[in-house]
Amino acid sequence: MNYNTPILDQTAKIIEHVILLTEYLYESGVDYLDVPECNSNICNELSNKKGIDLNYNLLRNQANKSALENIKSIVGDCTRCRLHENRNKIVFGDGNPSPEIVFVGEGPGQEEDIQGLPFVGRAGKLLDRILKAMGLLRNEVYICNVVKCRPPRNRNPELDEIETCSQFLNKQLTVLRPRIICALGNVAAGFLTGKKAPMTVLRGHFYDYNNIPVLPTYHPAALLRNPAYKRPVWEDMQKLLQYLGRPIRTK
Numbered sequence: 001m002n003y004n005t006p007i008l009d010q011t012a013k014i015i016e017h018v019i020l021l022t023e024y025l026y027e028s029g030v031d032y033l034d035v036p037e038c039n040s041n042i043c044n045e046l047s048n049k050k051g052i053d054l055n056y057n058l059l060r061n062q063a064n065k066s067a068l069e070n071i072k073s074i075v076g077d078c079t080r081c082r083l084h085e086n087r088n089k090i091v092f093g094d095g096n097p098s099p100e101i102v103f104v105g106e107g108p109g110q111e112e113d114i115q116g117l118p119f120v121g122r123a124g125k126l127l128d129r130i131l132k133a134m135g136l137l138r139n140e141v142y143i144c145n146v147v148k149c150r151p152p153r154n155r156n157p158e159l160d161e162i163e164t165c166s167q168f169l170n171k172q173l174t175v176l177r178p179r180i181i182c183a184l185g186n187v188a189a190g191f192l193t194g195k196k197a198p199m200t201v202l203r204g205h206f207y208d209y210n211n212i213p214v215l216p217t218y219h220p221a222a223l224l225r226n227p228a229y230k231r232p233v234w235e236d237m238q239k240l241l242q243y244l245g246r247p248i249r250t251k
């Protein structure tokens, strides 16, 4: 006798009721529910059932949004490293709270420091064009940096600054748990892969960050300075799309 199907159906009904209740709470203004992470076979199977997936995503979105807000409140008006001295705004990160892809740069630039948002200057506009060429919308992905405050004159963040600030990135990535991380530039690639090597060596290969694949590529700012990086960046983005099983675009 197969006991699994009826049990699964009953559990599915219970979860459907929970989801309906959650939607009702959400529409009534409740925006935080502490949903424990669940990767069990039964949950995965249920999430494939018609009607469950979307609602499961709603739960995950709400839980992740609240968890990210919580990390933001821990960052607070941070003075933990010297980068706070010249900053205007902390640039925490922005985007989809349940993304397939997270892009990580090194630190905010001038425009980001003014607006408090990541990748909104010239390099950000180029990243937008890259995303568009990949068939992605900016609000589908999450974008953040290794350090949250702008280093003076856009210098690279120092090792002690990275060590102090990266606790927040680690927390963000634990919550976001994307299918893949794209490390933009040497600082992000070095931190996320733990490898010290030039981008010519690192790019085009997959590495591991807490069981999440990391694909390093050139920072869009480097691409602005050196258009010859355009081809390798595009090859890397095709590799990323292929990994996700998304259509590979030809430019």
Ligand code: SF4
Residues within 6 Å of the ligand: 075, 078, 079, 080, 081, 082, 083, 084, 090, 147, 148, 149, 161, 164, 165
């Ligand atoms: S860079 Fe990070 S650790 Fe340093 S002051 Fe800003 S938020 Fe705090």
